[in-house]
Amino acid sequence: MPLSRIYTATSASRRRRKALTYSKGESVSGPSFTYGKFNFDYSINFQGLKLGFEDKNGMYHYKRNIVGWKHESNIASQTGIFYLQPIEPLNLPDNVTDFIEIQFKEITIEPNGKAVVFLTMPIEIGVFLEAKNGERNLLDIVTFCHPKFSLYGAASRGVITRFYESEVYSMPPAVDNYKEGLLRLEIENDTDEWTTVGRVILYQKGLILYYDETTVCACAKMIVRSHDVADVVGIAQPIREGMTESIQVFESRKTTPFCNIEGALLDSTFTMDMGMR
Amino acid sequence: MAEIDTNGIFNSLVYGQVTVGNIILFILFIVITFILARVISGLIRRTLAGKTEAKTIDLTVKSIRTIIYAVGIIVACTQLKIDLSGLLVAGGVVGVAVGFASQNTLSNLVAGILLMFERPVNVGDSIIVNGTEGYVEGIGLLSTRVRTYSGLYVRIPNDSLFTSEITNLVSNVARRFDYNISIRYSDDAKKAIKAAKRVIEEHPYALKNPAPSVYVDSLGAHGIELKVRIWSPSGFWWDARTELLWTIFKALRHEDIDVPFDQLTVWFGEEDAAKLQSSLEEGTDMTVEEILGKSEKAPENANTGRV
Numbered sequence: 001m002p003l004s005r006i007y008t009a010t011s012a013s014r015r016r017r018k019a020l021t022y023s024k025g026e027s028v029s030g031p032s033f034t035y036g037k038f039n040f041d042y043s044i045n046f047q048g049l050k051l052g053f054e055d056k057n058g059m060y061h062y063k064r065n066i067v068g069w070k071h072e073s074n075i076a077s078q079t080g081i082f083y084l085q086p087i088e089p090l091n092l093p094d095n096v097t098d099f100i101e102i103q104f105k106e107i108t109i110e111p112n113g114k115a116v117v118f119l120t121m122p123i124e125i126g127v128f129l130e131a132k133n134g135e136r137n138l139l140d141i142v143t144f145c146h147p148k149f150s151l152y153g154a155a156s157r158g159v160i161t162r163f164y165e166s167e168v169y170s171m172p173p174a175v176d177n178y179k180e181g182l183l184r185l186e187i188e189n190d191t192d193e194w195t196t197v198g199r200v201i202l203y204q205k206g207l208i209l210y211y212d213e214t215t216v217c218a219c220a221k222m223i224v225r226s227h228d229v230a231d232v233v234g235i236a237q238p239i240r241e242g243m244t245e246s247i248q249v250f251e252s253r254k255t256t257p258f259c260n261i262e263g264a265l266l267d268s269t270f271t272m273d274m275g276m277r
Numbered sequence: 278m279a280e281i282d283t284n285g286i287f288n289s290l291v292y293g294q295v296t297v298g299n300i301i302l303f304i305l306f307i308v309i310t311f312i313l314a315r316v317i318s319g320l321i322r323r324t325l326a327g328k329t330e331a332k333t334i335d336l337t338v339k340s341i342r343t344i345i346y347a348v349g350i351i352v353a354c355t356q357l358k359i360d361l362s363g364l365l366v367a368g369g370v371v372g373v374a375v376g377f378a379s380q381n382t383l384s385n386l387v388a389g390i391l392l393m394f395e396r397p398v399n400v401g402d403s404i405i406v407n408g409t410e411g412y413v414e415g416i417g418l419l420s421t422r423v424r425t426y427s428g429l430y431v432r433i434p435n436d437s438l439f440t441s442e443i444t445n446l447v448s449n450v451a452r453r454f455d456y457n458i459s460i461r462y463s464d465d466a467k468k469a470i471k472a473a474k475r476v477i478e479e480h481p482y483a484l485k486n487p488a489p490s491v492y493v494d495s496l497g498a499h500g501i502e503l504k505v506r507i508w509s510p511s512g513f514w515w516d517a518r519t520e521l522l523w524t525i526f527k528a529l530r531h532e533d534i535d536v537p538f539d540q541l542t543v544w545f546g547e548e549d550a551a552k553l554q555s556s557l558e559e560g561t562d563m564t565v566e567e568i569l570g571k572s573e574k575a576p577e578n579a580n581t582g583r584v
Contacts, residue, residue, distance in 0.1 A: 093481060094513065096482075096510055096512070096513060097510070146479075146481075147481040148481055148485055149481055149482060149484055149485070149510060150484050150485035150486045151450065151451045151484050151486055151487060151508065152486075155449040155450060155451040155452065155508075156449050156450075158450060158451070159450060160450050160451060160484075160510045163485045163486075
């Protein structure tokens with residue numbers, strides 16, 4: 001996959017975010033991407049992304065172009081239905097890792113205290129096909145985000161992470177729903193000492209995305225066990241009612257050597273045992 | 278009630294010295310042998326699953342099962358008063374002969390088993406062993422197959438692999454690669470470092486943490502030597518390495534920073550230097566030492582004779 005294409009797709013300038021409430025009524029300035037279920041006659045021309053299906057002698061031809069990064073495919077389908085869904089940002093430019101790392105300005109939490117913050121995270125857009133029997137197939141993935149990776153822990157026993165920097169918000173900020181999603185993070189300090197948290201690492205399996213007309217979101221909980229150990233678990237819950245659960249593209253990737261973090265990964269929980277700052 | 282004399286039944290002779298009890302014990306030993314072989318096979322299969330190829334697991338299981346059967350049958354045969362001493366002596370002699378003959382094979386077999394447990398390499402890993410570089414295609418009981426980067430098949434006996442120094446390029450999740458980049462003395466090293474860091478930051482596979490480092494490593498004979506150190510995911514470091522050097526070079530060129538050509542200053546003695554001085558004065562305000570550098574005004578080791 002051409003990396004340079006992905007870089008250029010991310011060149012759009014960042015807007016200043018303004019805080020909004022949890023309620024759906026508050027509008028967001030700027031265009032919103034429409035996720036959902038569509039027929040093949042639906043096409044997209046949005047912020048440099050062109051995507052659509054053409055009927056060519058009984059066979060559909062899928063075409064996508066995002067700032068010069070193209071993908072084409074022939075499809076034999078009777079249903080003619082496809083989905084556009086926000087998916088976890090772990091597929092482009094390649095299946096490098098299963099972990100997302102979000103770094104933010106440090107938060108100091110009192111002993112046995114709790115904090116609920118909102119962070120932004122990158123998202124990718126998945127194009128899924130649906131068959132008559134309901135079987136779905138991932139056709140294509142695009143992104144408006146610049147991919148960047150990092151290492152959590154030491155090279156010998158750490159994990160590669162999809163890296164992202166975020167501001168800390170006490171209320172959900174307005175974001176471009178085609179580029180970023182919101183992560184509602186509940187941090188629980190389970191110790192009798194003050195603790196400082198500056199990053200969170202989420203395992204792919206625990207990241208369940210939800211969307212509506214304006215927002216893409218996920219929820220997670222971080223339980224601080226000691227001054228440098230915390231458990232992070234994804235929560236299957238949207239930030240407000242009426243949001244739709246996105247299709248999860250979970251697949252075990254061989255590139256992530258789970259043996260290096262033996263004991264640290266329990267189903268969808270990731271134990272950050274190499275620091276939280 | 279009449280008592281059944283079980284001892285009598287067990288001790289009653291069937292043929293020769295063999296009693297009913299011996300026959301029952303013989304059957305019992307055979308049954309236990311089969312059960313034991315089955316259980317141990319299952320355990321081995323479960324232990325080795327995912328650690329080595331299915332073919333190797335089958336071979337190991339079959340070999341161990343055969344050994345268990347052999348031992349079980351020999352032990353059971355003692356109940357039937359079959360004298361196996363002759364067979365054992367003959368087997369021992371054959372065993373010693375086979376042992377000598379297959380010394381290397383056995384050492385490879387043992388090394389293969391040890392490799393399965395220690396696991397310094399896995400199928401798909403990129404390794405360097407005894408000068409052979411490539412991907413591990415398969416780990417067998419006797420040998421390990423490696424496909425070199427140029428597509429050649431190399432079979433490395435396990436004994437050799439086990440006793441050699443193995444470099445596993447992808448065992449750790451991340452690795453570092455370096456570049457040495459020269460720039461001219463007239464270029465601003467600070468500007469060059471900034472330009473290089475900018476393009477490295479843009480590359481997805483140049484890890485954010487550990488952060489890349491770019492610094493002046495040495496003042497070379499022909500230019501300033503910059504060292505660039507970048508960490509990358511082990512499985513993708515080659516992609517980053519091949520893409521980034523050219524990208525850094527283009528970024529430096531964009532900033533009017535260039536790679537120096539090799540230079541050699543030749544001195545023609547003071548007389549010629551004076552001539553050079555006068556000729557330069559006509560066209561430039563710079564002095565010879567300004568052009569050539571102060572350290573070269575009176576070179577102690579310079580050849581003052583005519584060249």
